[in-house]
């Protein structure tokens with residue numbers, strides 16, 4: 200950055216998976232002063248920003264920044280810190296082997312950081328034990344899309360939300376969690392009032408403000424509802440038989456499974472919704488050609504999350520409503536770079552560039568590309584298993600990057616116990632004190648959002664540049680630099696000789712295209728067209744959607760896949776997956792008669808390390824709370840704003856009550872943001888069970904039996 204100010208820099212928002220483009224005007228580099236506006240020419244937001252994005256300029260101070268490396272509580276230089284990490288890593292590998300080592304990353308990391316971390320762990324240390332907080336976010340969508348499409352591919356674009364005649368939002372408080380997409384849907388509906396919006400969510404949220412129909416379904420019953428829709432579509436001749444015959448497989452079996460759910464009365468009772476409302480939804484869906492169904496954590500964070508995703512996708516596949524303007528299933532990614540992490544293999548069951556451990560050819564291909572004879576040959580431990588393995592002594596070295604698992608993981612007490620027992624805990628973070636860094640033996644200062652340089656991928660497969668607004672603060676370094684220097688000290692120097700994020704991006708793009716015959720559509724993820732861009736071209740790179748293959752360099756502003764089939768399964772057909780509904784085992788019982796649902800508030804992000812720095816964001820909701828239905832408040836003797844004790848089988852906390860009809864009877868809701876550090880009592884992670892979905896291994900954080908009592 201030059202010293203001439205003001206300087207305008209195009210970058211990407213730090214927060215949610217919408218991935219809004221930002222025009223940042225740096226007015227004082229030394230004082231970290233910057234004006235933030237939405238980029239009008241960024242296809243994700245077209246100039247819009249939400250409250251969090253527009254307050255980013257208030258969060259770039261050095262307050263609570265980690266600015267030097269620490270070993271235990273002693274400030275040290277980089278050389279000493281890197282030696283300590285490398286020596287402990289080597290000693291663990293020598294004594295216990297690669298499976299005793301793990302890395303836990305974050306959807307906040309840039310793609311380049313993720314790429315290097317994955318290459319070190321899977322390629323050179325030789326373990327699959329690299330997972331990320333994206334496991335808590337999108338793993339069920341990844342697994343569902345792979346089952347259906349043969350690849351982790353989002354078929355459509357945000358533009359489809361505006362072109363649709365009906366938008367169905369499932370388990371997604373879009374108004375608060377993906378606000379710019381909500382603004383786009385609302386604006387489209389204002390222009391075309393006949394456009395319908397259906398919200399399927401146990402709570403009455405702000406998203407319902409634009410809903411023509413709200414189905415307040417019981418937590419965990421989404422599969423039953425979409426199975427009913429499947430059988431309704433078939434019964435009313437709304438199946439696109441030409442598309443099904445040409446481009447899908449598994450229809451008959453899936454229909455049989457869907458039909459088991461029963462008639463409208465049975466499903467309405469099961470899902471806790473009015474029969475007439477359920478019928479209305481099915482009829483509207485059946486009669487509307489242009490439908491987009493978008494979902495988020497209410498679907499993913501479930502012990503049946505993958506089946507829920509497939510139950511939704513099925514209804515689009517059998518009607519051929521996929522890949523065409525205004526149609527399609529669309530997962531709304533929680534984090535800024537959960538998609539970028541998936542692209543480089545950031546999840547423990549992935550290898551790299553959408554290649555798989557399950558495929559021996561993929562392992563060999565990546566081994567040859569990386570020149571990594573020691574490459575891992577099987578998946579590693581996923582988030583919950585990873586911390587459990589640490590707790591039982593199997594994992595003896597963990598490196599945690601840019602995330603706060605003590606707060607964000609379910610069954611947080613086990614995470615705390617695991618970190619206490621683990622002989623080496625390394626934490627790379629831009630924040631000085633987090634609930635997790637309390638347990639670190641070595642703390643490494645990472646660059647923050649306003650200093651990082653690289654790329655991120657949003658929910659519509661769009662890769663955008665994130666650019667540094669300021670020089671690196673203190674002794675902080677980019678994550679890719681820290682990982683590469685440790686790799687060198689462990690003895691893998693040649694493979695990690697990166698000089699810039701552009702070097703890494705070129706290698707990542709080249710791997711995506713390596714032996715990937717674009718004409719034959721061997722693998723979905725291919726950005727080979729940008730594998731040889733110059734440093735200057737990388738610096739100037741404008742947002743684009745993948746796949747971006749040779750000959751298609753002039754990308755369309757919005758790309759869609761699968762309108763004419765061409766799926767990435769062995770047969771080239773999409774699989775209509777049988778999703779028989781089973782009652783989830785997270786049911787209320789005598790001791791815990793309520794259901795605890797968790798989620799976000801409008802103006803805070805994750806564990807609040809950034810958003811709490813903005814006074815105006817903290818004004819919206821300034822302390823943790825539990826929402827209770829008025830009937831339940833009366834039943835349990837709870838007054839509005841009084842303290843109560845909220846308990847599950849795992850722990851119990853004191854928290855303030857908000858009495859509101861926005862939660863259903865028998866349900867309570869509390870936000871996920873407050874931590875042990877910033878609120879002694881409002882940490883919901885200790886209450887949430889860590890049971891996982893069998894396909895995705897994503898924990899069911901949305902759905903824990905609970906009890907409540909006045910204090």
Ligand code: SF4
Pocket residue numbers: 212213214215216217218219244247248249250251252253377378379380
């Ligand atoms: Fe940032 Fe998401 Fe808000 Fe856009 S919608 S400004 S990406 S938080």
